[in-house]
Amino acid sequence: MILDTESTGLYDGEIVDIAIINHLGKMLLNMLIKPSIVLPPEVTEIHGISEVMVADAPTFHEVYPTDAALKDKRVLIYNSAFDIKILNYCCRLHTLPILKLAERADCLMEWVAQWAGNWSYYHSYYRYVPLNGGHRALLRLHGYF
Structure with a gap:
């Protein structure tokens, strides 16, 4: 499975978009999620998801049972530390079990x-390659993987 999310921000951000595809590129989940906070305008500029778009979307609590798609599966995530942190935060916020991804x-x-081979001698690790442009989670999955 390949997973991607978009959120309300970097710190204590809530998921506003989640997509999961299988190894063949078949969409298993593609959903906007209504956060409990207002979407900051600077975040909307990054991913293009607005308050209007999530106004009638389900909450994370309503979407959570879709974890069955991930159960016991190996999951590939671009920037996994960030997405797992955001998923865990949303689980805690809604008093749901942590997904343990x-x-x-x-x-x-x-x-x-x-x-890409972009080694940083200063930091002693490979530099990350950002995925550019406005995007939704599913478009990014299909566009890059």
């Missing part, structure tokens, strides 16, 4: 950094 997730951002 960390032990079965691989970070595609690290793979791409190694493939």
Whole structure:
């Protein structure tokens, strides 16, 4: 499975968009999610998701049972540390069990950094390659993977 999310921000951000595709590129989940906070305008500029778009969307609590799509599966995530942090935050916010993805997730951002070979001697690791442009989670999955 390949997963991507968009959120309300970097710190204590809530998921506003989630997409999951399988290894063949078949969409398993593609959904906007209504956060409990107002979407900051600077975040809307990044991913293009507005308050109007999420106004009638389900909440994370309503979407959570879709975890069955991820159960016992290896999950590939671009910037897995960030998406797992945001997913866990949303689980805690809605008093839901943590998804425990960390032990079965691989970070595609690290793979791409190694493939690109952009080594930082200063930091002693491969530099991450950002995915540019406004995007929704599913478009990013299909556009880059």
